[in-house]
Amino acid sequence: MCGLTGFLNEKTIPTELALAVTSRMSDALTHRGPDAHGVWAEDCIALGHRRLSILDLSEAGAQPMHSLCGRFVLVFNGEIYNHAELRRSLEKLDAAPAWRGHSDTETLLAGFAHWGIDETLQRAHGMFALALWDRQLRKLSLARDRMGEKPLYWGWAGRAIVFGSELKALRAHPEFSHELCTDAVSLYFHFGYVPAPRSIYRHIYKLEPGCILEIDGAPPGTRPASALRPGERHGTLGIRRFWSLNDTLETGRRRQLTNEHDALNLLERSLASAVSKQTLSDVPLGAFLSGGIDSSLVASLMQKNSDRPIKTFTIGFDVAAFNEAPHAAAVAKHLGTDHTEMTVTQSEARSVIPLLPELYDEPFADSSQIPTYLVAKLAKSQVTVALSGDGGDELFGGYNRYFWGPRIWDRISWMPYPLRQLLGRSISAVPVASWDQMGAAAAKLSSRAAIAHPGDKAHKLAHRLQNVHSMDDLYRSLVTEWPAAPVKWASSDTLTSSIDDPLPPFLDEAPQARMMAQDLRSYLPDDILCKVDRAAMATSLETRVPLLDPDLVALSARLPLHMKIRDGKGKWALREILYRHVPKDLIERPKAGFGIPVGEWLRGPLRPWAEDLLSVEVLSRDDILDPLPIRKVWEEHLSRRRDWTVRLWYVLMFQAWRMAQSDQ
Template identity: 65%
Template sequence: MCGLTGLLDADGSTFGDIRGRIAAMTGPLSHRGPDAEGIWIGEGVALGHRRLAILDLSAAGAQPMISACGRWIIVINGEIYNHLDLRRELEAAGAVLTWRGHSDTETLLAGIAHWGLDETLRRATGMFALALWDRRERRLSLARDRMGEKPLYWGWAGRSIVFGSELKALRGHPGFPCGICRAALAQYLRFTYVPAPRSIHPGIFKLEPGTVLEVAGHAPATVPSEPLRPGEQHGSLSIRRYWSLNDVIEMGCRTLLTDEEEAIGALEHTLRTAIGRQMVADVPLGAFLSGGIDSSLVTALMQEQSPGPVKTFTIGFENPAFNEAPHAAAVARHLGTDHSEMTVTEQDAREVIPHLPDLYDEPFADSSQIPTFLLCRAARANVTVALSGDAGDELFGGYNRYFWGPRIWQRLSWMPPALRRGVGAGTRAIPIPAWDRMGHMLGRVGGPRIMWPGDKAHRLARRLREVNNLDGLYRSLVSEWDGAALVRGLQKEPRSLLDDSLPACLDGDPVARMMAQDMRSYLPDDILCKVDRAAMGVSLETRVPFLDPAVIAFSMRLPARMRIRDNQGKWALRQILYRRVPRELIERPKAGFAIPIGDWLRGPLRPWAEDLLTPARLEQDGFLDPRPIRKIWMEHQSGRPDGTPRLWAVLMFQAWLERWRNV
């Protein structure tokens, strides 16, 4: 795991001190790679790299790395888990006779020389973002892994195309555009993260997962008016897909599994293989363990393949309503892991908040970013690599919205919009504690057990106002603000990846449509972003076995009944886990990774928040309409309804703005 950056000038010239510029861009990534720094400079192009040594700790694994033939120079952030298999294939083909070291970077370069870039990426199993310079063709290629585990920003800074793992690297270029993209701001306020392909800055973009950006010759001197999408071109710059989630979904639909016993056995083998590949490292390795389905299954399959106790990590909280540490400890005892638990005080958690604008680089408002960072920091004291259970929800049907959303729409779809708005108003008229009591009673008689049903009922009621179909309901469920209405100077909210078409085979499967939408936006731009920045902020590499390409492809072959059954998600994963961990250690309401932000905003965080949300300050900044923000703020202070998600989104933007607007 590392950090990369670079630049390509518009006419191939070297403007000013190119070494000084690339050094200024590489230095801010030291947290992503504390072990070494490398820089390569050519005519009008420069590559920078910070190394966190995981495989081949010697100088033979250093980057930027030049291919054996001298044609290609590469910098990469990530890991190629099947690189030893690729080496054997290259050796069998006579493509490589001797190796300089045993790093996966060298393997990737040899593959590119033999198969070409796209074919090598399709053969590679791993997480990565990379920049490749072809010295013979004078061609720059940027590529990102299939699901977006590793970040890659790119765009224009003056007369150069710049790129890097984080925005702070790009800000090291003197021509970096420090303005605010209002279209991206509107999308951020809706989703609480900035979705690809935009970034918060105009002219700076995120490369979409599974794509290659190519600049043939010199960089275009002009910035496109809209973000480029796969299949589009701007002068000498083009973007293409080397891998398509839609294609994998369509293949899964054509080969759906019918035999449950056979499916569970095959899934178990696929997961075991993926986890075994990701346990290879030349540094200490462990796992995050919350005691939930996903992390417990990953840990169990790790322990079965480990020669000794796996190191596992969890954090606990003083507030028992948010503390899942006892569940994790019980699972750890059963599996026999070497378990570490750190109790976090509210003061510990609140002390992270001032550092969030630096850690995340652009506005980001998933409040579980705070405990995620604390968990990563605790793990880094003992290991350099940690496996996680992320992506289990999106691939195997774990979120409450997957089984509540279709049911709600089935009961409300016949209603005219005005009547639905009335139902929403009636729902909000029932106090939150009353909904909590009803939710508790429903769970006792066999219904789905849901944490905080009152808050969720009120949020759903608010979101029913303008829903016209099930896709609209999904979009509403994952939205907080109407960004176009809140952002000043913006007439219309731009399209997002959620507006792209889905495969026709999902037309009759609302749950699968929701899961596909989550996989192409919420997963890479929220979940994976959250973990990457939190982990790399303390120089910890995290790995996600559920995002192994074989696991992704297999999950698409599971019919709905093998994902969600009896008001529970992740049915297939449960069957594998229950063979290893007693059911009673696992079964409990899905809680997420929550902290009491809402209570803190009424208590110790209130002065900080009040200062950021004063009408005078919002007016002076000129980006947001103060009136709806103040309304939600005052309602939240009164105790109901809970405005935490919307307020946290505004607060994280205001805190980010305070930190970065004049840099």
């Protein structure tokens, strides 16, 4: 794991100046690569690299790396897990150079020289972001892995194209503009993250997963009016896909598996292979273990393939309702791992909050970013690489919205829209407190457990009744926290992102599978993988995600929906495989997630911090936010009339980021 950066200038600049600027940009990424530093410049191009040594710890793995033929220069962040296989293929074709070392960076360069960039990346299984300069054609290529495990930003700073693993590297360029992208701000308040291809800054973008950006010669003389998408060009700049989620889903549909026994055996072999490939390392390695299905499965297969106890890590909390550590400890004991658990006090967890604007570079409001950072910091104390179980929910149907989203739509879609609006208004007319009282009374008369916050849920349902016209509308409402962004410009209701891209037509009849695909192309890369990458890299820890191995992603597309969601539970196939390694009673419990009591903190120890950021005076700065809806939500939360934890966290993370920017 490393950090890369650089720029392509419109005209040739003095080499000393180019190297000085690139050094400043790459120094901003020291946390991503504390082991070594390299910069290179020539004519109008400059490349910088920070190295976290994982494979080939010698100087033979140093970057920027030149191909043996002298044509290509590469900076690369990530790991190519099948690079030894690629080397053998090149050797059989007599296309291998005299290898200088055993790094995957050198393998990629040889592949680019022989196969070209598209075919090489299609052959490569791994996580990566890279910048490749072709000295012969004077062409810059930027590329990002299929699922978006590794980040890559690009955009304009003056007349130069700048790029890097994190926005802080781009900000270090002397001509970087800090102008906000108003579209990105509106979308952030919908989702709690800025969805690709936008970033929080105007004219700065995220390269979308599975894509290659190429610039032939000099950067375009003008900037595009809107975010450039795959398949589009602007002057000398164009973006294309080397891998397509839609194509993978279509192929899986044509090759669907029907025999459950054979499907489970094939899936277990694929899982074991993915885990085995991702344990390749020249440095100490371990795994995150929450005690849930995905992380337990990864740890199980990892331990099975190891001749010694693997290292596993979990964080516990001193609040029982949020403490998953005992479940992880039970799984670790059964597997026989070398398990490390650290109980974190509420004060220690809250101490992470001031670090978040710097860690994430742009507003980011998934509060599990706090425990993710803490478990990464714990793991880094003993290992340099940690495997995680991310991706299982999106690939195999684990989120609750996949179950009750379609149920809601089935129950309301028959109603004419005016009738749904009337019903929604009727539900909204009953105060939240009254719904809570009715919910408590119903629970006393029933053997079922009481529904948490029934008033909040009733009013959210009322909003959906009045505003959704299709299953896609319902999905968007389920992943949207602020239906109307609290900003002072025109409504962003018509703004689109990668979430809105067309999906294969066969998914029109499979709402659960359609929601999973929508999550795979936005929520997974822009929230989940971003959260893990930034939290881990802040501690100089490399994370790997075996469930996102390309073969495994393709295999998941071949599993019919009933092998993923069955009897009201998700991840059926993963569960069946896990039960071969871990007793069922250690795993089966309600899905809890990696939660923390943020809502109560805001009413208690975090209240002074929140009051400062949510004051009318601070909210009104820069004429961006509308204080009225925000203050209303804050007052309702403090009075306990509503639980607005998530909405408030969106605002607070935006405000904290703005304050951090103004201090720079």
